[in-house]
Structure formats: C-alpha cells, structure tokens
Amino acid sequence: MASLFQKEIKELKGVGVKRSQLFAKLGAPTVGALLRFYPRDYEDWSQPVLLAQAPLNQVCTVKATVISPLSEQRIRKGMTLYKLRATDGQHDVLITFFNNPYLKNLLLEEKEYLFRGKVSGTLLRREMSSPDFLPADRVLPLRPIYRQTAGLSSRIIANAVNSALALLPNPLRDPLPEPMRQSYRLCGLGFALHNIHFPKDRKALEHAKRRLIFEELLILQLGLLRMKSRNRQKNTLRLTQDASRDFFTSLPFSPTGAQKRAVEECISDMQGDSPMNRLLQGDVGSGKTAVAAALCHSAIASGMQAAFMAPTEILAQQHFRTMQQLLEPFGIRVALLTGSVTAANRRKILEALKDGQIHLLVGTHALLSDTVSFRRLGLVVTDEQHRFGVAQRTALTQKGDHPHILVMSATPIPRTLALMIYGDLELSVLNELPPGRQKTETYVIDTAKRSRAFGFIRKKLDAGRQCYIICPLIEDSESDMASVTQYAKDLQEKWFLSHTVGVLHGRMRPAEKERTMAAFSAGQIDILVSTTVVEVGVDVPNAVVMLIENAERYGLSQLHQLRGRIGRGTEKSTCILVSDAQNEEALQRLRVMCETSDGFQIADEDLRLRGPGDFFGARQHGLPELKIADMSADFELLKLAQDAARELLSQDPSLELPEHRGLRAEVHQLFSALE
Template sequence: MASLFKQDIQTLKGVGRRRAELFRKLGAPSVGALLRLYPRAYEDLSRPFPVRTAPLGTVCAVRAAVEKAPTETRIRGGMTLYKTRAFDGESTLELTFFNNRYVMNLLHPGEEYLFYGKVTANFLKREMISPEFYPAASCPPVLPVYRQTSGLSSRLIGNAVREALRLLPDPMADPLPPMLRKEQTLSSLDFALKNIHFPDDMESLKSARERLIFEEFLVLQLGLLRIGGRTRARSRFQLQSDRTGEFYRLLPFQPTEAQKRAVRESMADMLGGFPMNRLIQGDVGSGKTAVSAALCHSAIKNGMQAALMAPTEILARQHARTLSALLSPTGIRIGLLTGSLPAAEKRKLRGALADGEIDLLVGTHALISDGVSFKRLGLVVTDEQHRFGVAQRAALAAKGDRPHTLVMSATPIPRTLALIIYGDLDLSILDELPPGRKETKTYAVTPDVRPRVFAFVRRYVRESRQCYIICPMIDESGSDMESVNSYAQRLKSKWLPDCRIGTLHGKMKPKEKEAVMNRFSAGEIDVLVSTTVVEVGVDVPNATVMLIENAERYGLSQLHQLRGRIGRGTCASTCILISAARNEEALARLKILCSTSDGFQIADEDLKLRGPGDFFGDRQHGLPDLKIADMTTNMESLRKAQETAQKIFRADPELSLPEHRGLRAEVRQLFQNWTD
C-alpha cells in the first residue's frame, strides 16, 4: 500500500494528464491517495421498487426494461431533451434526460436497468428526471457516490478506483497487527478497502467503515503522542522552591480560585521529578496570563530561563508589556523577539539570551527560528496553542533539554477534543471570570435596523465609550462585501460623522497595526473598523460595544472570540450581530451565541455544527485531514483507539517493533503535510 502512495495518479489506466490534474484537485495525487478517497455516500440498489409502489419525491431504485430507443428533442436555450419509457410488466415509467446524448447509445430497448432517482407523478404518468441507470444483470447491490469536481463525475472516479484496487498486492500487508485486529474484531485492510468502495452488501460496508475509522483514529493518536514527545525521563529542571506567595503579593488584584487551582496543579508538576506538560484552558478574560506569569516567576527565581510564544506580534508585545510591568521590579530581565525586529537588535538579543542575560523571552514563532538558543531554558509557555500546532510547540521545547511545558488556549475546546489534540498534556480549566466582570449581552439583528444600531453606537461614544466594528473582508475583489476602508468612509460621511474612526486589517504592517491599537487603547479612536485581526489583541477595557457585519460568515467559536474583545472592564457591554442570513443553520448559530456566554457550551455546539476538521479554521493549525473518522459521531471507536494507542506507545514509543512498522508508515503518511 505504501508504494501506491508513490505511484502518480497519471500512471493509472484511464487517467491521462488532464484528468490527473482533476484528481489532484480532489486530493488524490497518487494511486494510494485515490484508494483513501472514500465515497461520501452510497446508492443502495439492493431492493429496487416496482414502478407503481416507488415512494414519490424520494430518491430510490426502480427496476424496469426500456421500451423504445430514446428520442431527441431540441428546445429553447440550446438545450436537448432525450426521452424514453421503461416498463416493469405492470406499470410504465417516463424517463427524461437533459443534454445527455450518451443515453442514445447506453439505453437499449428490451434490456432491463436499475434507474436511481426521484419518482414524480401526476394523474397520467410516473416519471424520473435524469436518473442514474445501470444494467440490471451486472449492477452491484451498493454503488459509491464520490465527492466530484467539474469534469470528473462520480462514475469516472469509481472506474479509476476499480483500476486502483486491481493494483493492491496479494497478499496485502496490514498495518494493524493480527492480534490487535482479533481483539477489536476488525476486518483486514484488503477487505476494508474493497468494501468501502464497492461493498458486497450493507453489512460488509459497516464492517469496512468500522475498520477504517478505528485505524484512522489509532494512527492520529499515535502521531500526536510521538510528536508531543512525552517521555517519563526525569526532569533536569525540578523546582526547589515554590515562590507563588511572593508572586501573589505583586498582583494588584486578588486571583480567582480557578487561577489559584491552576497554579497549584502546575507547581506540583514543576516540583515533581518529571517535566510538566499541562494545558491551561480558559474562556476569554479568565486570567491565563496571570497563571503563566506566576509559573515564569517561580521558574526564574529557581535559576531557569522561560519563553512565552504568542501567535501575533500585537499579542506578543502586549504580553511583554504586561509581564515587564509585573516582573521587572523583582529583577527579572525580559526580552521581546519578533520577526520585525531589526537584524542588529536580533543579534544583540540572541547573544544576551545565550549568555543567560535574559530571564524571560517573549515573542512570536521567531522564537523557534535557527540561531535562537537559551542557556538554561526550563519553562516553555505557548499562548493560543491552536494557532501553532503540536510540531511548533515541540520545536520550542527542543530549544531546551526537556523543559516544563505550559500550553494556554483562550479558544474553549470540548473536553473530548482537547484530550485528543492534547493527549500528551494534563488539563487545567479556568472556569470562572475575575470579580467585577459584567456579562456581555448579545443581539442578532437584520440589516434594516442598522440606523438604530448606529444611533446606539453614537450614544455610547457620547458617554466616552468605544466601539469595534468587524468587517469580514479586507478588499472587495471577487466579493460583494464592503472593505474595511470603504466601510469606514461611509461611517464618516453618513452614519457616524462626529466620531473619530480608525481602521485595522491584516495587510497593514505590524508597526502600523500596533500604532492603531495604541491609539485605540489611549482613547484617541472612538470606533475601530477592523477585520478579525482584533480577535487576539490589545485589551481595551473602555471598549464596550462590538458590531459584527455579516456575522453568519463566522464560526461560533470565532464569534465568541471576537466578542471577548469587549467586556474587559467593569462596565456592561453589548455585542450586535448583523446578518441577512435566512438559512436555518446560520440562524441557529447566532441564536446560540445570543443565549449563552459560556465558551465551552459554545464550543460544543460549534463542534456539532462544523465538525472537528473545520473547528480550528485553517487545517494546518488543527488536526491532520481525516478521511473517514468523525469525532462527533464515532466516539466509541475514538475511545477504543485512544486506549490502544496509549498501550502501544507505552510499549514501543518509536513504533520500531516489526509488528508496528506498518503503523509507523501510516503515521508518517497522515502527518507528512502537517508537521512541516
């Protein structure tokens, strides 16, 4: 099977250069990848209906013989109709095809076919419009339906898959050891691949799915465990003293019980004999930065260096300012490393870091670049972990010798999904907000009430409050949505002429973004029109209103993240979602957001609506692309695969035993485009 992933799709019989490009577009650049391009649905032809009893308006199979050769009729607009009739010995079925001249050669009078489509009826006749059809004598009981692209129909894909299946070796190597298959009552890979594409019957399809889903979950778990690199090797950086009490005296506020619990759990790890590997999960504004600061303080006071990696330059600078204000008075030396730092300053900072003259380095992914070396890196903190991925977390940890690792995420992740993605981490949850925080009220409105919305914004601006307005696009190319700049111009000329308006978007240079955010933070901008670059950014407690245009275009978790930019102070805040959407799913999403501010409940709903593949937006920051397994519906298989993966990993972490070499190859295949 592994060698088929190296065989270009163009070498397959019936696939030429042009068609090969279409297969690559579908994600099948090789013969092996084509075999893993599983059908999205199936046509059950095993129980065809007689014409008279076929359910109306429902897709079904009907068995009947063609009565006469199709006739051709040209109609307006350059369209051609092809019509014929089929008879099952009792009733007649009228058949109509649009612009499909091939039916003239494919449908032969007197021969029986299975017609698959919707049956409609009136008082005079029963009819099918453009059904699929197959010769009854050679039609398999279940037919696959593949995800298509223009120029590549499901039938053509199926034909290519048949050719690919003929290339499977006999006997075929199976990545799952025989004993494991027996324990889990799973079919062989050979059986599974053949029956996932062309099942002998529905029971065989079920068996094939169970096997492939379990295998995919198992390979995913083994890959995450290996990349996470969790070992039980003893720590070189065991803390000798807990300095938490000193740190709490530095704070200008009383930490919440949830913060204290998270610090306590983390300190217990760092005082123990093994490296800490912990995820701090907390909703927007729950105080994760203070938890990380407490751990950095204790680590540095125990003679170590610490590093904090953030996804954006704006957030990295904010962390550097916050931590400097808090920790510099205690003698802790803090450095900031970002991509925009001039080369001479980078060299100077790297030298100071290597010499141990910087205790805490804050920065973007520049922290994992070549040339950055620490003298005694004992603690690694990754903020907004889902934006980096496991491999980048591991790359930062590799700058030290098994340092303690703290991962922070302000994107609430359903506990099950968190355990999958961060299976090598212990979990602490910050489930309470600091005292004095007011809940943000959220309303979904239609565009026709926009005048009232802007009257509401003006009233708050007159009270010296500030407002965010979120636009989905930077420019208008290929889109009917307004750009940030044109939207801001309309605000100035029509809706908010007396307000000071600023703009922020991803195409601005880092220093320009920072200047705008600094002006907004200083109260020099009343209304900031922005794309989602403010999703993580500088805290502005005075911003109490957020208006989100085209709200239906965002996922629930992203809307919740955006909403978290307000409600940072002690004043009541309001989030207004403007949407012209009418489809039920979009309206349901907005209704959920209006009904709760619990990020974990929102994350659960978002996972149900969008599935794990899209949960984190860009796939390179979330999970590898799963082909068949679904974490929302295959929970029992997921649980079994997790247990099995942990058992295998404990016994053979390198997957080097002969019985695990096939799994090792599968792990490498699944993660090859994800860990770069």
C-alpha cells in the same frame, strides 16, 4: 499494504503521467493513498421509481428499456443532439444527450438501464436531459462520489480506485490485531476498503465506515500518547528556584486560588523527573498571562531563558508590555521580536539572546527563524494554542535541550474533550476570575429593537467609550444581512455620522488587520465592525459594548469568546445579541448566554446542546488532518479508540511486537508531516 503506499499512481492502469499529477493535487500520489481517498458522498441507485411517480425536476433513478435507436441531430456547429426513447413498461420517456458520439455503443435497443437525473415534462410526456446511466444488471446500489478537480471526474476516480482495489492481496494484512477487531466488533481491512468505495448495501457501508473511523482515531490517539511518553524523558533543566511567592507578593492585585494552584502544578512538573508539558486552559480574563509570567520568573531565577510565542504581532506586543511590567522590577530583561523589528535592532536582540543577556524573548512566528539562538532555553510558552500546529510548537522547543512547555488556550473546553484533543499534554484549569473584573451584562433583542440599541451605543461613544459590532458575513449574499463593508457604510451614514467606523474581516491581509486592530486599540476607531476574527484579539479596556448580529448563527462557545473582547476594564460592559430566531435550540443557547458568564459551564452546555462539533475547526487544533473521522460526529468512537490506544501501549509502549508493526507504520504516516 505498505508496498501499495509506495507505488506511484502513474503505474496504475488507466492513469498515466498526466493524470497522476491531478491525483497528486487531490492528495493521492500513490496507490495506497488513493485507497484512503474516501468518497465524500454516495448516490443511491437502489430505489428506482416508475416514470409516473418520478417527482418533476428532482434527481431520481428510473429503470427503463431502450425502445428506439439513437437519433443524431446537428443543430449548429459544435452542437449535436442524440435522442432515444425508453419505457418502464407503462410510460415512455424521451432522453436527450449532447455531443456524445460514443452513446451508440453504450445504449443498445431492447437493453434495460438505470437512468439517473431530473425528469421533466408533463404527466403524459416525460423527458430527461443528459442523465447518468448504467446497465441495470451492473449497477451497485450506492455509487461513490469523490472530491474532484478539473480533469478528474468522480467516475474517472472511481475507475482508478477499482483498479487499485484489484491489486490488494487476499488475504490482506490488517494493521488492527484480530483480538482488537473482535473486541470492538470491527470488520477486516479488505472488507472495509471495498465497501467504503463500492458498498454492496447500506449495512456494509456502515460497517466499513465504523472500522475505518475507529482505525484513524486509534492511530491519532496512539500518536498523541506516544508523544506524551516521549516528552517524559529525563529533565535536564530541573527548576532549582521556586520564586513564585516573591512574584505573587510583587503583584498589584491578589492572585486567585486557581492561579496559585496552576503555578504550583507547573512548578511541580518543572522540578520533576521529566520536562513540563502542560496546557493552561482558562476563560477569557482569568489571568493566564500572570501564571506564565510567574513561571518565566522562576525559570529565569534558575538560570534559564524563556520564550513566549503569540499568533499575531499585536498580541505579541501586548504580552511584551505585560511581561515588562511584571518582570523588569526583578531585573529581568524582556525583548520583543516580530516581523516589523528593524534589521539593526534584530541583530542586537539576536546577539544579546545568544549571550544570555536577554532573559525572555516575546514574539510571533519570527521566533521560529533559524537565526534565533538561545544560550539556555528552559521554558517555552505559546498563547492561543489552537492557532499553532504541533509542528510549530515542536520547532520552538528544538531551540533548547527539551525545555519545559506551557501552552495556553482561552477556549474553554470540557475536561473530557480537552484530554481527547490535547492527548500529549497535562491539563491545568483557571476557573476563577480575578477580583475587580466586572461581569458583562448580556441581553437578547429582536431586529425591531436594533435602533434603540444603536441609541444606547451612541450614548457610550459620546462618553468616550468604544464598541464592537459583529456580523456573520463578508460578501453580499441573498440573505437580508448585508456584507460587513456595506453594513459599516450604512452605520456610518445613517446612525453614527459623528463617530469613526472601522472594518475588520478575514479576507483582509494580515498587515491590514494588524493596522486596524492597532487603530482601534489606540482609540482612533470608535466602532469596529468585524466578523469573528476578533474572537481572539487584543485587550481594549475602553470597548464596553458588543452588539452581535444574527447571534443564533454562532455556537455558545464562540459567542462567549466574542463577548470576552469586552469587560476588560473597570467600566460596566454590555453584550447585545440580536436575533429573530424562533428555533427552540437557538433560543436556549441565547438564554444560556444571558444567564451565565462561566466559560466552562457554557462549554458543557454547548457540548450537551450541539455535541463536540463546535469545539473543532477544520484542522482540529493543529492536529494531523483526518481523512474520514470527524471528531464532532464520531465522539463515542473517539473515546473507544482512546481506551484501545491506552490498553495497547500499556502492553507494547514502542509498538514493537510483530502484530503491532502495521499500526506503528500508520502512526508514522499520520504524524510524519508534524515531525
């Protein structure tokens, strides 16, 4: 199998140099990669219908015998029609093709074919236009449909896959050991590859899918668990000073029990035999930044430097200000490094950092630059972990000698799920809110009450407060929900003439987004009309109302994240969910939002109502890209794969045994982009 992964696809029969570039564009530059380029769907040709039963103007499959020679009719320059008649034994159908002179050799009189397309006409006169067709005796029941690009049709890809499958040796060496396949009832790799591309029936397809999904999730878990064990190397930066008590005493508020517990867990790690590698998971406003500051304080007191990376410039600035307030009283020097720092200031910062005069450097991706050099980097903190890939996290840690790592996430995830997707990290949870935080009241209204809600918002604005309004769409669509820009324009002209309305959406350039958020944060914008890009954002304590249009379109966890943008000051805050939904599940989600503000309770409820899908983006929190597995749909297999990975590594931690070498190669293949 390894040799196939290395064989260039241009060497495959029927591909060549020009087409190989198109295959590479699809992510299949080698024969082996093509075999792992799985169909996105399948056409079912196994249930042909009689012409009399064919639903009009819907795609279906008809089995019919050609009963007339192909006639050719040139209707204008560049347009030739080819027509023939076929019968299913009871009714006839007129079939028309356009500009295909090769049909004479492909559709022969008195031969039976399967035609797939839309049947039109009347009950007495049936017609089909440019259907797909195959000889009836050569049709697979399920035909693969592949992701395509210009110049590569699904049929061309299928032909190339067929050629690749023909190169597979028999028997094929299987990366999954035989005892594991038997234990988890998995088919062999050869059977799986043939039947994922060209299944002989539905049952064979399900067996193939189950095997390949399990294999991919096993490789993912093996990779994550091995990363975790690699992080358990000797702790060369052992913490010598636990300064957390002094830090907590200096705070203008009392830390929560959860904050104290999280700091204790982290300090214990940092004093242990291996470097800390921990995920700090806390609800919006649970005080994660104070925990990070406490750890920075102890690390710096022990003679180390710390780095704190945030995903956006405005968030980095916010963290910088907080860290200055909390740490500068201890004589700790904090600096900020972002893309907008001037060249002269940047030079000064980098020199002071290298000399060890700067103790804590806060910044964006700018921290990853080759020119950034620490004297003794001992602690790396990354905020909003799901916005950074594993590779970025690794790049920052390589600026020190195996520094301690703390990654923070404000997305509450049920513990079982967090252990699955953050398999390389230990877990700390902040499940208490600091005293003084106001609970945000949440209400559900229908669109008929929207004008009353706008009146309520106007009163808050007149009192000097600010408001978020969340819309689900960016561009105009056929639905009744106008685009964000148009919606904002209507708001300004019809409801809020004397107030400033700003717009924020995902299509804006990063610098433009930053400017808008900064203006809102500074109070220059009264109402911010936004898509979900504000889900992770800055503190604007003066924003006390959030109205979410079409609230039923969002998952519970996402609604909770959005709601977390308000309720950050001492003023009572209100979240208004606008929905005309009648669906019981949607209504249940909205009811949960009104009943609780506990992010972990909401996450558990979301998991129960919708499955794990709501917790994963397309790139699944910075993990390697999966080709067939879907963590949301394949959660049960994910659990089995994690059990199998643990058992396997307990027997063979380095995957050195001959029967595990195939798995080791696959782990390297999946994680190579991240190393």
